[in-house]
Amino acid sequence: MNTILVNTVLGKVENIDEILPQEFAVVAALKEEGVLAHLFIKEAMGGAVLVFNETDQDKVQKLLARLPLYKYFEKIEYTLLNQQF
Structure with missing residues (x-):
């Protein structure tokens, strides 16, 4: 199965606490649409x-x-991956 891994680096966000609920809502929609398999938050x-x-x-x-x-x-x-097993 081919997938695309996206690695992001986040800059400074002053109002992150206000934006995060909106961010997670979009992520949930992408997951529900079946286009997003996983989200990993960096420490x-x-x-x-x-x-x-x-x-x-x-x-x-x-x-x-x-x-x-x-x-x-x-x-x-962006990294194109081909899952082997």
């Missing part, structure tokens, strides 16, 4: 690692842009 709020059930990077970039914290990401890396 100390340094960003997140997301695993998408999608192999089209352009589509994943558009999905990621729906996240309220997207504009605060300092770095985003």
Whole structure:
């Protein structure tokens, strides 16, 4: 199964406590739509690692842009993975 792993680095967000509920609502919607398999939060709020059930990077970039914290990401890396077992 091919997936795309997205590794993000989060910059400074002044009102993170206000944005997080909105962020998790969008994440839940992506999970419900079946396009997001996993979300891992990095310790100390340094960003997140997301695993998408999608192999089209352009589509994943558009999905990621729906996240309220997207504009605060300092770095985003996309890696296409092929699950072997």
